[in-house]
Each structure stands twice: as structure tokens, then as C-alpha cells.
Amino acid sequence: MIYGLCLLLFLIGFYGVVVKRNLIKIIMGLIVMEYAVHLFIVLVSYQRGGIVPILEEGQKIGEFVGLAVDPLPQVLVLTAIVINFGITALVVALAVRLYEKYGTFDVGEIRRLRG
Amino acid sequence: MSNLPVLFVILPLGFGFLYILLARRRPFVSEMGSVAVTLTLFMLSLILIGAGYFDGQQVIRSFNLNMGGWALPMGINIYLDSLTVLMLIIVNMISFTVILYSVNYMKKYSSRSYFYALILFMLAGMNGILLTGDLFNLYVFLELASVSSYILVSFGVEAEELEAAFKYLVMGAIASALILLGVIIIYLVSGTLNIAYAAQFIQEYGMNRALYFAFSLLLMGFSLKAALIPFHAWLPDAHPSAPAPISAMLSGVVIKVLGVYALLRVGFNLFDLGNDPYFLNLLLVVGGISLIIGVLLALYQWDIKRLFAYHSISQMGYVVMAIGLGTGLGMVAGLFHLFNHAVFKSLLFLNSGALETATGTRSLKKMGGLARKMPVTAVTSMIGSLSISGIPPFNGFWSKLMIIFAAVLAGQPFYALLAVIGSVLTLASFMKVQRYAFWDKCRLDKKIYESDLTAPIFMRVSMLILAVFCIFLSFLILPGIYRLILSPASLDLLQGAAGYIGGVGL
Numbered sequence: 001m002i003y004g005l006c007l008l009l010f011l012i013g014f015y016g017v018v019v020k021r022n023l024i025k026i027i028m029g030l031i032v033m034e035y036a037v038h039l040f041i042v043l044v045s046y047q048r049g050g051i052v053p054i055l056e057e058g059q060k061i062g063e064f065v066g067l068a069v070d071p072l073p074q075v076l077v078l079t080a081i082v083i084n085f086g087i088t089a090l091v092v093a094l095a096v097r098l099y100e101k102y103g104t105f106d107v108g109e110i111r112r113l114r115g
Numbered sequence: 116m117s118n119l120p121v122l123f124v125i126l127p128l129g130f131g132f133l134y135i136l137l138a139r140r141r142p143f144v145s146e147m148g149s150v151a152v153t154l155t156l157f158m159l160s161l162i163l164i165g166a167g168y169f170d171g172q173q174v175i176r177s178f179n180l181n182m183g184g185w186a187l188p189m190g191i192n193i194y195l196d197s198l199t200v201l202m203l204i205i206v207n208m209i210s211f212t213v214i215l216y217s218v219n220y221m222k223k224y225s226s227r228s229y230f231y232a233l234i235l236f237m238l239a240g241m242n243g244i245l246l247t248g249d250l251f252n253l254y255v256f257l258e259l260a261s262v263s264s265y266i267l268v269s270f271g272v273e274a275e276e277l278e279a280a281f282k283y284l285v286m287g288a289i290a291s292a293l294i295l296l297g298v299i300i301i302y303l304v305s306g307t308l309n310i311a312y313a314a315q316f317i318q319e320y321g322m323n324r325a326l327y328f329a330f331s332l333l334l335m336g337f338s339l340k341a342a343l344i345p346f347h348a349w350l351p352d353a354h355p356s357a358p359a360p361i362s363a364m365l366s367g368v369v370i371k372v373l374g375v376y377a378l379l380r381v382g383f384n385l386f387d388l389g390n391d392p393y394f395l396n397l398l399l400v401v402g403g404i405s406l407i408i409g410v411l412l413a414l415y416q417w418d419i420k421r422l423f424a425y426h427s428i429s430q431m432g433y434v435v436m437a438i439g440l441g442t443g444l445g446m447v448a449g450l451f452h453l454f455n456h457a458v459f460k461s462l463l464f465l466n467s468g469a470l471e472t473a474t475g476t477r478s479l480k481k482m483g484g485l486a487r488k489m490p491v492t493a494v495t496s497m498i499g500s501l502s503i504s505g506i507p508p509f510n511g512f513w514s515k516l517m518i519i520f521a522a523v524l525a526g527q528p529f530y531a532l533l534a535v536i537g538s539v540l541t542l543a544s545f546m547k548v549q550r551y552a553f554w555d556k557c558r559l560d561k562k563i564y565e566s567d568l569t570a571p572i573f574m575r576v577s578m579l580i581l582a583v584f585c586i587f588l589s590f591l592i593l594p595g596i597y598r599l600i601l602s603p604a605s606l607d608l609l610q611g612a613a614g615y616i617g618g619v620g621l
Contacts, residue, residue: 044302087265087288098277101277
């Protein structure tokens with residue numbers, strides 16, 4: 001169920017990228033799409049009633065492994081967020097430069113390349 | 116041997132950062148440094164040919180290196196087999212000639228140190244993709260290479276370049292999101308990110324619907340990066356807009372490593388679909404369509420670089436189609452054509468850069484009669500054109516011949532016919548390039564035509580190196596050398612997941 005919502009968010013972002021004509025809206029679509037993927041990564045490690053994955057003194061190993069959330073996806077999501085932050089910064093910079101050159105954010109008018 | 120492969124990632128990454136820190140005022144340092152680094156890496160990749168042992172049939176290479184000494188499911192490993200060695204040679208050879216070429220070509224741009232830093236980051240990313248044995252690590256290196264290439268496409272910050280870079284970036288970001296999603300679903304199902312462990316999981320428990328979904332996501336993502344035909348829209352904009360050395364890198368190696376290599380690794384070694392008729396037929400159909408449509412679109416282009424870019428789509432179609440045949444000969448032919456295409460397409464893009472520098476235009480309608488003024492460019496471009504259209508003594512002929520033979524032997528004469536038609540059309544469009552650029556009467560401005568048009572020394576040297584390789588790569592199919600390089604690489608794919616798992620040593 002909650003994975004389905006994640007997929008829905010992804011598709012909303014994808015719709016924004018494919019259908020919208022405005023550069024800023026396309027960028028927002030990209031961001032939504034990336035957030036959906038990040039949310040999915042975090043959900044992979046989610047566990048109802050889970051505890052912090054740090055072994056404390058006096059805790060039984062078996063009990064700890066059963067309860068602790070999976071720390072690996074949380075590490076992965078940090079890396080992915082940093083990478084996508086870089087891409088977002090780059091794409092916004094490109095959009096600003098495009099606005100300087102063409103004087104518009106409309107994709108329909110930014111088309112000197114054809115073929 | 117032990118730690119040597121790590122250098123392929125560390126050297127370019129480290130030197131790239133060094134240029135940004137130190138050499139801002141002295142681009143000379145970064146020029147010579149980059150030439151030295153890539154030459155070293157090219158030599159190292161040639162040394163790797165000597166690694167491995169001979170088992171009577173061919174050379175067996177499989178080296179596994181656990182980074183930082185962590186045992187495998189915990190750590191990240193570097194895995195090197197014959198396919199990796201083949202790809203490393205291609206990547207580092209092309210990047211060496213390209214950087215040699217840019218020493219002269221990039222003189223007209225400012226902030227050249229950033230250019231060399233970025234091209235080295237791109238190289239580090241590609242080498243990382245080739246070496247890594249971990250899915251998430253593959254994603255990170257893929258992003259490193261892609262982000263550098265987005266910036267390099269827009270390096271000239273002219274209107275067209277920014278537009279192309281934006282298009283490229285949006286497509287690339289969608290592809291990356293799909294790839295990341297696929298990787299995470301594999302983790303969700305199998306509980307590991309290591310390719311060998313995930314492959315073992317799939318061997319034990321078989322495929323299920325979630326894994327098929329993950330595979331289709333990865334397939335879409337890598338096809339976008341490889342610009343196979345339903346996903347090709349960004350390539351003819353992005354590749355010609357970049358500076359010529361970057362076009363050569365993008366068309367020569369980036370689409371191969373980011374797209375085709377990753378697709379093959381995942382399809383054959385992780386999901387073990389080497390015998391799956393649906394997967395192979397998909398590759399065949401996509402390859403065949405790319406082959407024909409790419410060359411048809413190329414026929415009526417007048418922008419020289421755009422024409423070359425459409426031919427990249429078509430030639431990658433050849434590679435994918437040959438691999439989709441699923442036979443041993445098909446694999447060898449596909450990998451051989453991949454190598455050849457890297458060489459002659461980079462050569463052609465470097466030629467187009469020399470033409471653009473000399474005449475100031477990329478339109479074929481405005482050139483002509485340049486053979487007398489630019490002899491080296493004319494001769495090397497002739498060699499490149501003959502190679503790409505498959506004329507006998509050159510390398511392109513042998514690989515295309517092998518592809519046609521493989522298609523006939525695999526019982527797919529229709530695809531053999533497609534390959535022949537594609538080859539004829541390729542020849543036609545390169546006749547056009549040769550005639551309008553070099554042989555026809557001159558349509559250039561008198562003043563430009565009278566001036567000294569010969570390309571600078573390093574540009575000529577790097578074009579000559581690639582032209583010589585166009586001739587000598589034909590020797591790769593001599594029996595002794597064949598068993599050393601091509602045949603073991605194809606075997607790595609044919610053995611599928613079992614070979615990969617055994618190689619990593621689980």
C-alpha cells in the first residue's frame with residue numbers, strides 16, 4: 001500500500017517532466033521524482049516498532065537483530081540525496097543561463113536545435 | 116597486480132581535484148598532467164592484458180579485490196575479468212588521444228583547468244563502473260560520469276549548448292532515477308547490493324515479479340543512457356553541441372560504458388538472462404530498429420557533427436543486435452564492433468573538430484575542396500569513413516562481416532540483411548561527407564580558404580594515432596590475439612551468472 005503511494009508520487013513527478021512546458025515545472029517534476037525514490041529507499045528499511053541500530057550494553061543479540069531497523073538503506077539515501085542535490089543545483093543553473101539567452105522559460109520557444 | 120586496478124579510479128579522481136585546487140592560473144600544468152595521467156592509465160590497461168593464465172583454449176582472467184580488506188557481503192569489491200580489461204583498454208585509449216587533442220583544440224576556451232578536471236572525473240566514473248562489483252557503487256560512479264558529461268556538454272555556454280545540455284540532463288536524470296529504483300528493489304528482494312551475492316540469490320530462488328520489475332527498470336535506464344532507438348532523442352542534440360573532444364568521448368565511450376556495458380553486466384551476469392529468448396529477442400529487435408532508423412536519419416543531415424551523432428545510434432544498433440543473437444560468434448562480433456566503433460567514431464569527431472576550427476562552420480554545404488589544404492585531416496577522415504562503412508582492409512569491415520556471418524549462422528538471415536542494408540546506407544552518407552567536405556569545389560570564403568588551415572601538431576598526432584589503430588585493430592581477429600582479448604571477453608558474458616559468481620569466489 002505505502003509502496004503504491006510512493007510509485008504514485010514517482011508517476012506525478014514523471015508526468016511533470018514529460019507534459020509540462022515550463023523549465024521550472026520540469027525541474028520541480030524531476031525533484032518530486034527523485035524524492036519518491038528517496039522515500040522508497042527509506043521505506044525499505046522501515047520496521048514497525050523498530051529501534052535504533054546501535055547495540056547497547058546488556059542487550060541480547062538475537063532480540064536486537066529482530067528489532068533494529070536496517071541501517072544500510074539510510075546510508076544509501078544520504079548518498080543519493082547528495083548526488084541529486086548536485087544535479088538539481090546544476091539544472092537550476094542551466095535554467096538560469098537559458099533564461100538569460102532566450103528570455104523565456106517556455107520549452108516551446110527554446111528550440112534552435114532540430115532534426 | 117594486487118592493488119593495481121584501484122589506480123584506474125584513484126589517479127584521475129585525485130588529479131582532477133588537484134587541478135581545481137592548484138592549477139587555476141596555469142592551465143599548462145593541467146594540460147600536461149592530464150596527458151601524463153591518461154597515458155599512464157592506457158599503459159596500465161595494456162599491462163592488464165598480460166594478467167591471467169592460459170588454459171589451452173583461451174586466457175582466463177578473474178581477479179577479485181576486497182576494498183579495505185572487508186570480507187565480501189560487508190565490503191565493496193573490485194572485480195576484474197576479461198570483459199573489464201577489454202573495456203578498460205577502450206576507455207583509456209580513447210581518453211588519452213582525446214586529451215592529447217584538446218591540448219590544442221581547447222586553446223580558444225577560458226578556464227581550461229576545469230575542463231581537464233571534469234574530463235578526468237568522467238574518466239574516473241567510467242573506470243569505476245567497469246571495475247566495481249557492487250550495484251550501488253555502480254550507480255554512484257554512473258552519476259559521477261553523467262554529471263561531468265552534462266557540464267562538459269554545456270561547456271561553451273552558448274544558447275544551443277545550454278539547450279542540449281538541459282535536454283541531456285533531464286533525460287539522464289530520469290534514467291538515473293529508474294536505475295536507482297531498480298537497484299533498491301534488488302536490495303529489497305535479495306538483501307544484498309553485491310552483484311555476485313545477488314546473482315547467487317537469483318540462482319537459488321529464481322526470478323519473481325519484483326525482480327522482473329527491477330530488471331525492466333534497469334533496462335529502461337541503461338537504454339536511455341545508451342540512446343537505443345525509443346530513447347534516442349537526446350543524443351543528436353547533446354553530442355554535436357559539446358566541444359569536439361567531448362563529442363568524441365561521449366560518442367566513443369560514454370554511451371558504451373554507461374549504457375551497453377552496464378546493460379550487459381546486469382542482463383547476463385546478474386539476472387543470468389543469457390539463455391532467455393525474450394531478452395535476446397528484445398536486444399535483436401531494438402538493435403535492428405536502431406541500426407536502420409539511425410542511419411536513415413543520418414542520411415539527410417547537413418551538420419557534420421549531427422550526422423556523426425546519428426551514426427552513433429546506428430552503430431550501437433549493430434553492437435546490440437550482434438549480442439542479441441546469443442551465440443558465441445555473435446558476442447565476439449558485437450564486442451569487436453564496439454571496440455572498432457569507439458576508435459573510428461572518436462576519429463571522425465576529432466576530424467570534425469579540426470574542420471570546425473579551420474573553417475568556422477559545421478555545415479557541409481559551406482565546406483569543400485579542403486583535401487589540399489588539410490592533408491592529415493583529409494586522409495584520417497577518409498580512413499575513418501571507410502572503416503565505419505565497412506570497406507575491406509579496415510577494422511569496420513571485419514566486425515561487420517563477423518556480425519553478418521553470426522546472424523546467418525544463428526538462423527536470423529533477416530537481421531543479416533538489415534546489417535547489409537545499414538552498411539550500404541552508411542557508405543552513402545559518408546560518400547556525401549567526403550565529397551562535400553574535401554573533394555568538391557570550394558564554397559568557403561576566399562579569405563579563409565587562402566589562410567593556413569592545417570591543424571596544430573597535437574591534433575594531427577592524435578588523429579594519426581587513431582587512424583593507425585583503425586588499421587591495426589583488424590589484427591584482433593588473428594587466432595593468437597583473438598584468444599587473448601576478444602574470445603575470453605565474450606566468454607565472460609556467455610558463462611552468465613555462474614561464471615561471475617565463480618570468478619568473485621563465493
